[in-house]
Amino acid sequence: MRLSRCQCILIFAVLFNAFILCCLVFLQLRLENVNQEDVMVNVKSRKQGPVKVVKHTSSSIADRVTVVIREFEDFENHIGETIKSILYVYEDMRIVIVVDKAPYPPLTLPEDGDVKVVSLKISLDKHPNTSCPEQFVDTEFVLLVPDGAILTSPKQVEKVLSTFHSRHRDVGMVAAKVGGDMTSQCFNMDVNLKQWTLTYQQGGAAQDICYGLDGSHMILMRADDFHSLSRPYQRPFPRSLFIQTALRGWKVAQVPTSTIPAKKLFTDPHNQWKHQTRHDSRLKTMYKEFGIKKVGLSNGRVEWYGCRKETPRCFGTVVDDTPEYLYENRWTPPCCLQALRETARHVFHILEKCGARYWLEGGSLLGAARHADIIPWDYDVDLGIYKDDLEKCPPLNMLHEGSHTDSEGFVWEKATEGEFYRIQYSAQNHLHVDIWPFHPQNGVMTRGLWTQSHRQDVDFPERFLVPLRTVKFLEMQVSAPNDVKGFLELKFGKGVIENPQYPQPNKVHM
Known part of the structure; x- marks a missing residue:
């Protein structure tokens, strides 16, 4: 039977479409095999130890977020493990470790990865910018990570980012609980600089929006907001952060049902005492720097950080009847x-x-x-x-x-x-x-x-x-x-x- 020209064109189109469909099926099967091989390698690698795995979301997250680590002790810390876990999830993540002075003993850090240690102590032989951590943060967000936190999945950071974008208008920070030893508690505070006072009030449940959180948390906020604070790197951290953000009316929301694992710190009684002593000293210094002399706690107790009977008064000689x-x-x-x-x-x-x-x-x-x-x-x-x-x-x-x-x-x-x-x-x-x-x-x-x-x-x-x-x-x-x-x-x-x-x-x- 002789085929017409239209019939020939139709048969050719059907065969060509069938060929394209076969190619697509072959590529899909090939891609699935590659993914399965990656999963097997990943599982095997987890048994042998952490390795870097590039996720589809890695580059986009790393382009938007810089990790900042501030609060840790030089005599005992898990900074190395925390950084390894971050680089395991996001190999391109920039990490800035902010210190008062060069830690002693020195930190043990991974040899690869974009990790920068910035000392706030100004050195006479260096440019002053080397003591400015903000010079090394050029992303939209900062992720403030506590010592000992261990990231295990990109979903942990993605969930924090997602919560931030769905936040209430007066929320300036989003936090995820780190470690499971302490129940996270919300608290509110009234910062009155004119009267030199800070008053804490008990907040609601952990999932509520409030001015601060007790316990250890990973905190996300916009980098511009963070560096607009008067003393963003003041210790103890993040208590100093919450005081400054509360003064500006910024609240923190906790990611619901989210806990990031953490390595335990200060299990030795002596190191625990040493850490507490340093914390108390930093707290006293912080209140002095902030000009806070009376702190009212949520349990009704009052702490004084101003003058006493055995110290000089807080101001000098009065001129023109005007202190x-x-x-x-x-x-x-x-x-x-x-x-x-x-x-x-x-x-x-x-x-x-x-x-x-x-x-x-x-x-x-x-x-x-x-x-x-x-x-x-x-x-x-x-x-x-x-x-x-x-x-x-x-x-x-x-x-x-x-x-x-x-x-x-x-x-x-x-x-x-x-x-x-x-x-x-x-x-x-x-x-x-x-x-x-x-x-x-x-x-x-x-x-x-x-x-x-x-x-x-x-x-x-x-x-x-x-x-x-x-x-x-x-x-x-x-x-x-x-x-x-x-x-x-x-x-x-x-x-x-x-x-x-x-x-x-x-x-x-x-």
């Missing part, structure tokens, strides 16, 4: 306020016991009128006293013989700046209460000679003190003028209670 911290947009450190409260209560008890006629003066009375406490930016406590009553109180009457320290460590002295008396918190810490003697003259209370160092240094009618009344101050009933508002407006001007101002409002604004 230096006001120029830094901060108020009186809480440790200083606490010391002032203790000193004032001590003085009140003694004056009450002596039967002296005293009263709150100046800014101290103003603080009592506003909120029954010291003004948050004040640096001393001022009292007035009838000059004739000085002899009633031995601690004051004996000051003509020189200063003396009482049984509780408070120092009583006659001020060198003028005719008044000063009671200091201690010989080392000069936070103080000033007592200003007044005497009546023709119905007016006067000191006779004013130094005019404060705007409130003016005479006033004795009627404000006859009779004296009490006001609540520092959780006590303290002697005060009988017309508090009138007395304060005479000294400071109208509306002084309702309109707070700094001592020199033309220099420092609230």
Whole structure:
């Protein structure tokens, strides 16, 4: 039978399609055989030890993420094993190890792989950029990996990245739990730099979004965000990280049901003690660097990191009635306020016991009128006293013989700046209460000679003190003028209670 031209073309097309289909089937079978061989090699290699395996996602992840390792001890660590596990999963991953100074003994690191050790200690014979870890991070993300973490699958990092991209808008970090010894706990915190305080509050369950996490975690965040922090590499890490991100309102979300295995550290009691001692020292240094002097824990306990009775106060000599911290947009450190409260209560008890006629003066009375406490930016406590009553109180009457320290460590002295008396918190810490003697003259209370160092240094009618009344101050009933508002407006001007101002409002604004 003779075929037409159209029939010949149709038969040729069918045969050509069949040939293409056979080629595709052959290539598919060949590819499956290769994959099976890779799997067998991989399984065999796992029995012999880790080898590098290039995954399809390796290059894309490594192009987007730089691993940063910061917190570890030079005397005991598993940095080498952690890096090997990372390079096993992602052979092209860049790893930056940040150290305070060259570790001793030196770290044992893999010979291959893109691993850089960056010391924050500036060397005089090197370019300053060599001490800047951010110079070695040019990816979109940083993955902050703790010492001892062991990566076993690319899915661990992929899951963290996936969670980051699906995050809530106020989440700046995503964390995956490392190790299974400790339950991960969320916590919230309030960082108030103006008041030098940090307050921890218990957060929700581990999967909740909060400001920080206890325990060991692998943390992912954008590199630009990380390096925009004031002190991104401050130790102890990541506690310092969470404080800085909380101040900016960035939260952390934990990857649900995800735990990365880890090598155990500090099983030896001596090394455990050594690690804890260094941690406590770094914590103290961190709070000092951050300007945090009072830490309120979630269990109600308070830790103090500021001045004490045996140390100098937190600020130097006050010029123009304006402490230096006001120029830094901060108020009186809480440790200083606490010391002032203790000193004032001590003085009140003694004056009450002596039967002296005293009263709150100046800014101290103003603080009592506003909120029954010291003004948050004040640096001393001022009292007035009838000059004739000085002899009633031995601690004051004996000051003509020189200063003396009482049984509780408070120092009583006659001020060198003028005719008044000063009671200091201690010989080392000069936070103080000033007592200003007044005497009546023709119905007016006067000191006779004013130094005019404060705007409130003016005479006033004795009627404000006859009779004296009490006001609540520092959780006590303290002697005060009988017309508090009138007395304060005479000294400071109208509306002084309702309109707070700094001592020199033309220099420092609230």
